[in-house]
Amino acid sequence: MTTHRALTEGPWWRDAVVYQIYPRSFADGNGDGTGDVTGIISRLDHLADLGVDAIWISPWYPSPLADGGYDVADYRDIDPRFGTLDQADELIAATHERGLRIIIDLVPNHSSDEHVWFQQALAAGPGSPERDRYIFRDGRGDSGEIPPNNWRAMFGGPAWERVVDADGNPEQWYLHMFDIKQPDWNWENPEVVAEFDDVLRFWFDRGVDGFRVDVADSMGKATGLPDVDLDAEGLPSLAKYPGSPMWDQPILESIQRRWRAIADEYAESELGPRVFVSEAYLSPAPRLASYVAPGRLHTTFNFDALLCEWTAASQRNVITNALAAHEEVGAACTWVLGNHDNVRVASRFGKPVTGVPFDAEGAAVPVPGFNKDDTGHLPTDLVVGRRRARAAALLELALPGGAYIYQGEELGLDEVEDLPESVLQDPTWERSGHTIRGRDGCRVPIPWSGDRPPFGFSSEPVTAEPWLPMPDWSAHSVETQEADDSSFLWLYRRALAARRHDPALGDGTLTWNDSGADVLDFSREPGFRCVVNFGDPIDLPEGEVILASGPLADGRLGSDQAVWLRTD
Structure with missing residues (x-):
């Protein structure tokens, strides 16, 4: 088993390699077709032997799964489909026993519409303290039939949904920047602020080492909720342009500093410092780096690296500008090639358009007609894509700072672009009127062993098929790649072992x-x-x-x- 540094060593986050686990699709410990906490525990040795420093678990909270768990109904429990709090405690302990740290998701922009506070808000009616925890507004027009502003939802359609009172009469609207079932919290409400303080301490006290902050640039909204600018097509813009009332508002700094202070309370604990990593697609690089200025968050994903085309010039521009911006605030870069929201690396790099160009100032240059979230119609050369993905892995792991690996990247898995429409679950599929298939193709369960589905994903006795159908990945399973020293798996193991022992790698310049x-x-x-x-x-x-x-x-x-x- 790989030897890891002491958990009390810090600041470990500056060069940590973190492995992302999408719990529904990592390992199924009870054979019901859905990944779970006991499945994760059973595969921890794979991650320790891989050589990562930590794991990040996507939401495991009780949820109707309208958005893959990012619609949280209870922030202090585990969804019964994934396990129990006792099993979560067992996982935290087992992770630490292997010298690994554990990061979990925090979803602070919105809750599920099944969260008890939102149900109370619906029942309480307009003007109530319960409604003030969320963003309810009267509509425009003679009878309030027009949404309060022109904002669109990220998953398609308007960002407002009108509610109906107990007598069936339409009344106020609530804001949901993503799906209808994900009402936005009101971060100007002290009760909401205090609630998330308590959620952080609940999990820190259980031994969690940190949080990945979902859509960390979206919690604040501009006073008065003004309309957004129109885009080139004349539609309300979803872009995160400077000054957008939907994104990157000044209130975020006070929230981040408050959370950092809570994390710092644990600095002298047995497990050492607790940390945050921000998910924020923000450009240019200095704008993003402000999130990791002294006293704010610890790290933030550098998504320009994920969005960047496969060319030397664009890659160098992204790296140069990211390093300079982070150095300015004394923070380390955090590199990422893929995750549960994006086309898998091996497929993306095998397409005729591999991403967007970046200029010398680090600004993305739009590619007409290209939508990174809708590339299934583009042909894919997986031989080329996997060759580039191997090279990209060595590039990522050689750069100064930390890095994230999405489950299956170490196996060279490709995007599953031919899932039957009947199994698609991503809300984008419905909200786009069945025109954009969404993110299910990168969330298919990963293969462990054997020559037929479920490829070792589900433990015996198997009582149900995997929640998403698996292609013939027998040639890419962990078992197959273990026996092939030229495989993706062995490339990652060797790279991570070299990185761990080479004083030139990790944090630095x-x-x-x-x-x-x-x-x-x-x-x-x-x-x-x-x-x-x-x-x-x-x-x-x-x-x-x-x-x-x-x-x-x-x-x-x-x-x-x-x-x-x-x-x-």
Whole structure:
């Protein structure tokens, strides 16, 4: 088993490699077709041997699962489909026993419409203290029939839903920036603020090491809820432009500082510092980096790296600007290639459009007609995609800072783009009028062993099929890749082992080397060099090969390959 550093060592978050677990799809411990807490416990050794430092578990709270668990009905319990609080305590202890940390999701922008406070708000009526916990407003028009403003929901349709009173009469509207079943909290209400203080302490007291903050840029709304600007198509904009009344409001700083103070209360505890990682798609890089300024959150995902096209120029622009912005506030970058909301890396990099370009200032350049959330109609070359995904993994793990791995990336899994329409569950599918399939394709359960579904995902006795059907992934299962030392799994294991023991890797800085327009080449001290080739084969620079993403033919680095070199 991999040796991990002491849990009390800090600041561990500056260079931690964290493995994301989507609990429905990681491992099913009771055979009912749905992943659960006991399944996670049964596979912890896989993660310890992989060499990660921590796990992040997507929402495991009681939920109607209208949005895959991001519609929380109770923030202090475990959904019965996933397990119990006692089992969660067992998982926390088992994780720590292996020298790993555990981060869980916090969903502070909205709750489920089945949350007891929202049910009380509906029953209490307009003007009540119960309604003030959420964002209720009277409608416009002669009889309030027009929504309070022009905001659209991220999953499609308007961002407002009108409620009906006990007599069947239409009355106020409530805001939901995502799905109808996800009413937004009112963060100007002291009861809401205090409630989340208590939720943080509830889980910190149980031994959780940190929280990933869902849509961390959306909790505050501009006073008066003014209309948003119109986009190029004349529709209310969903973009996070500076000044948007929906996003990145000033109130967020006070919330973040409040939470940081709570985390700091635990700094001298047995487990050491507790942390936050922010999910916020914000550009340019300095705007995002403000979230991790001193006294605010600890880390924030660098989603520009996930959105970036597979070219040397754009990749270098993203890296350069992210590092500079984070250095300005004294924080470390956190890199991410994929997650439960995005097309899997192996498929994305195998498409004719692999992402968006980024200019020298770190700004994304829109690609006409390209929608990162709707790429199923584009052809995919998985041979190319997997070759690039291997190179991208070495690039990500060589960069200064921390990194996240989404379950299945270490197996090179592809997006399942042919799921039957009858099994699609993502709210985007319904809200888009069945025009955008949504995110189910990256959430299919992962394969562990065997030559037929459920590929070891479900423990015996198996009483139900997996909640989403699995393709023939027998060639990509953990069992198959264990036996192949050239597999994705062994590439990740070797990379993480090298990263753990190489003093040049993890937190720190880099220096760019000039090796041509199609090559990304940087050094890190002491004596480490990473070279990624986006063009035709090139001669290897001088140095001893530590690890390569693929075979090095005749001592040359092939197209879409990466290599780590020892240069001292």
